[in-house]
Amino acid sequence: MTLQIKGSKTHKLKNSNNMSGLEIERKFLVKHGGAFKRAASSVSHIQQGYIPAEGATVRVRIRDDKAYLTIKSRSVDHGLSRYEFEKEITLDEASHLMKLCQGGAIDKHRYLVPVGNHTYEVDEFHGDNDGLVMAEVELGSETEAFDKPDFLGPEVTGDKHFYNSYMLENPYKKWKQLVPEEYR
Numbered sequence: 001m002t003l004q005i006k007g008s009k010t011h012k013l014k015n016s017n018n019m020s021g022l023e024i025e026r027k028f029l030v031k032h033g034g035a036f037k038r039a040a041s042s043v044s045h046i047q048q049g050y051i052p053a054e055g056a057t058v059r060v061r062i063r064d065d066k067a068y069l070t071i072k073s074r075s076v077d078h079g080l081s082r083y084e085f086e087k088e089i090t091l092d093e094a095s096h097l098m099k100l101c102q103g104g105a106i107d108k109h110r111y112l113v114p115v116g117n118h119t120y121e122v123d124e125f126h127g128d129n130d131g132l133v134m135a136e137v138e139l140g141s142e143t144e145a146f147d148k149p150d151f152l153g154p155e156v157t158g159d160k161h162f163y164n165s166y167m168l169e170n171p172y173k174k175w176k177q178l179v180p181e182e183y184r
Contacts, residue, residue: 023084027162029153029183030133036122036151040111049101050165057165060097067094079158103168116147128171131184153183
């Protein structure tokens with residue numbers, strides 16, 4: 001297995017009226033040391049699972065005291081963008097849907113870190129993915145400029161190793177030696 005850390009772009013664009021649209025985002029590894037925690041405006045606990053589906057990713061997420069059902073299409077441009085539909089559901093509905101999820105659940109803390117005109121979502125993973133810290137930034141267009149904080153490391157946009165759904169079956173603990181040491 002080889003790990004490819006890419007230098008491509010990603011951004012996210014959502015239609016705020018129906019919580020769906022084209023997701024465009026960029027993902028990065030995060031340097032250890034906790035600088036992102038000191039800069040965070042908030043932190044939340046997230047547990048999420050995935051319901052098997054052909055041609056799409058169906059995610060059930062519980063974030064603190066709220067729950068969401070999200071459906072994402074496959075990317076057609078190497079992880080750069082894909083269609084996303086997201087709807088808030090009740091905690092009871094999420095609890096029932098989590099029983100349909102296969103492979104367990106991703107457990108992480110998400111830190112929101114404002115940087116310039118954007119907010120980075122920095123995920124610190126636990127369990128079988130313990131030690132992995134990634135940041136995502138969502139932009140309005142593929143050409144939109146954004147500030148890169150000092151805690152960012154190499155870009156991993158489009159690398160399947162860093163998809164939460166992939167990490168359920170292939171947890172970070174199995175391949176972390178492929179990540180540069182300063183990001184483990």
